[in-house]
Amino acid sequence: MAKVAKRTAAARAQFTGKTNLTVEDAVKLIKTAASAKFDETLEIAMNLGVDPRHADQMVRGVVQLPNGTGKVVRVAVFARGAKADEATAAGADIVGAEELAATIQSGKIEFDRCIATPDMMPLVGRLGKILGPRNLMPNPKVGTVTMDVKTAIAAAKGGEVQFKVEKAGVIHGGIGKVSFTEEALAQNVRAFVEAVTKARPAGAKGTYVKKVSLSSTMGPGVSLDVASAAAH
Known part of the structure; x- marks a missing residue:
């Protein structure tokens, strides 16, 4: 069995039992737990109720993050x-x-x-x-x-992020750096969720946004309360 590093074990312990958090609580938790020696990226993953193998269920688009990505784009x-x-x-x-x-x-x-x-x-x-x-x-x-x-x-x-649903019905993207303020990251999260929500295809049936999760580059993930993620 692979040995879990102390840093990883400590981070996981902070996330134990915490699910369906508000955007603000999730961002605060991730910022607190991030301990890599570089400025980690805040990553978002959205599980959607679509099957992208069907053309009328393909989801793709672009969002201009209000606070940018913190990344130099070539x-x-x-x-x-x-x-x-x-x-x-x-x-x-x-x-x-x-x-x-x-x-x-x-x-x-x-x-x-x-x-x-x-x-x-x-x-x-x-x-x-x-x-x-x-x-x-x-x-x-x-x-x-x-x-x-x-x-x-x-x-x-200037902070534009493209997104495209993968075969499993998941969209993910980098939406800022952990060094950003909690408010700036929360704004970016909601902007991304709003853009994906607006990109709902005509063929999508039932629940469109099934799950939203956040994580840092090297850290564990935590699920968000979908209503909180969609709130303005």
């Missing part, structure tokens, strides 16, 4: 000419066309968000098998296929 933009210049001026980390596609095909992916102008999609589409599994494929539904590259770059770097 942005790559597929564009040519004036739009490439606009992307560079707007702070994109990587800008290119065929040469950028070749770099990605070689396995070198040094960005966290990929944006493309519509005219570049025939080229970007060839990278679907590489970018798709990493949730990096530009998509007009979440604003990453656009002529307004300046706004898209600003959103990506």
